[in-house]
Amino acid sequence: MGAIDSELLVLTCGDPTRERWLPFHGSRRPPAFGGVPTVALPAAAGRADIDAALRAHDPRRVVVHGTDADLAAVLLRLLRTERLDVEVAFVAAGRSAAAAVWGLGRDPSLALTGSASPVPLVRDDTGGVLVGRGEIRDLDGECYCDDDLVLRGRTPRLVVAAGPDGIGVRAGRGPGLPSGPPHPVDQAARSGRGSSRGRAVQVGGLPFTVVADGVAHPRPLERRTWYRHTADWLLVRP
Numbered sequence: 296m297g298a299i300d301s302e303l304l305v306l307t308c309g310d311p312t313r314e315r316w317l318p319f320h321g322s323r324r325p326p327a328f329g330g331v332p333t334v335a336l337p338a339a340a341g342r343a344d345i346d347a348a349l350r351a352h353d354p355r356r357v358v359v360h361g362t363d364a365d366l367a368a369v370l371l372r373l374l375r376t377e378r379l380d381v382e383v384a385f386v387a388a389g390r391s392a393a394a395a396v397w398g399l400g401r402d403p404s405l406a407l408t409g410s411a412s413p414v415p416l417v418r419d420d421t422g423g424v425l426v427g428r429g430e431i432r433d434l435d436g437e438c439y440c441d442d443d444l445v446l447r448g449r450t451p452r453l454v455v456a457a458g459p460d461g462i463g464v465r466a467g468r469g470p471g472l473p474s475g476p477p478h479p480v481d482q483a484a485r486s487g488r489g490s491s492r493g494r495a496v497q498v499g500g501l502p503f504t505v506v507a508d509g510v511a512h513p514r515p516l517e518r519r520t521w522y523r524h525t526a527d528w529l530l531v532r533p
Contacts, residue, residue: 303331303407304354306345306369308361309338309388328358328403339364345372349381356382356531358406363393363427363508370528371424374416382411384531393427393508396458396472400533413527417457420520421512428472429455429507429521436500440464441493443479448486455496455521462521465490495522 305328334348345368349357357373359366366385373381384406387394394401397414417425431453438446438453446453446466456463456472463473466488473490480487502515 302355303358304348304352304356305331305333305358305360306336306348306365307333308336308340308359308365308368328407331358331407336361336365340368342372342375345369346376349373349376349378354381356384356407356411358384358386358531360386360403361388363387363391364510366393367424367426367508367510370416370426373528374418374424374524379416379526379528382529382531384409384411391427392456392472396427396456397530398459398532402533405533406531409531409533411529411531414459414530415457415461416524416526416528417462417521418524419507419522420518421516423507425455425457425507425521427457427508429505430470431498431503431505431519434466434498434500434503436498436503438464438466438496438498440477440479440491440496443477443489443491443493444482444484444487445480445489445491445496446487446498447480447484448488450488453498461492461494461523462496463490463492464496495520 332352336344359369373379386403386406434453435449445464450466451468454465465473477491478489479491480489498519502517504515505512505519
């Protein structure tokens with residue numbers, strides 16, 4: 296059987312009875328997408344589930360209804376299968392760093408009617424993508440963003456975020472996303488914490504755990520690089 300040529304496809308990820316849905320128009324029920332073809336995926340869906348749904352429908356636009364990790368999983372499969380020409384919309388189920396950094400609204404109808412535009416695709420050196428927020432806690436090491444020194448020494452948190460202007464990174468105490476103008480550390484300093492924004496972030500130090508889009512890497516790392524891919528992805532925004 297050949298693929299169904301669908302203009303739109305909704306992927307609902309996880310068990311909706313256990314999700315903490317955002318209050319769309321005063322309701323805590325999952326948003327309805329009318330007669331749009333919809334495929335329910337399990338929580339933490341893998342390559343087989345996502346690829347099968349995309350092959351069966353061959354959509355021009357896919358709406359991901361779930362968590363930041365779900366959005367990252369779908370985007371990764373589009374990257375790996377060379378389908379970055381597919382438009383991607385996101386309706387968050389619960390709090391979402393991706394919705395914050397990309398300025399996405401809470402009205403699910405915009406996922407169907409909004410316009411898509413190219414935005415930076417952030418990858419990492421372990422084969423993943425970052426759509427929202429990455430974090431390393433209790434880091435002892437160094438971090439550079441392009442040529443800017445962001446960290447030398449220890450920091451309670453290193454926060455990295457994808458966004459319209461590339462990759463932002465901030466070393467400090469609070470959990471907030473990087474914002475404001477860059478404040479790099481003096482290259483001659485023996486220690487320091489700062490912030491920057493650019494095309495690549497490189498981190499090295501004593502073994503640390505990376506949490507990307509809410510998912511912890513399965514093993515400690517001594518190095519991690521996030522970088523802007525050579526091609527963009529098509530994000531639907533208000």
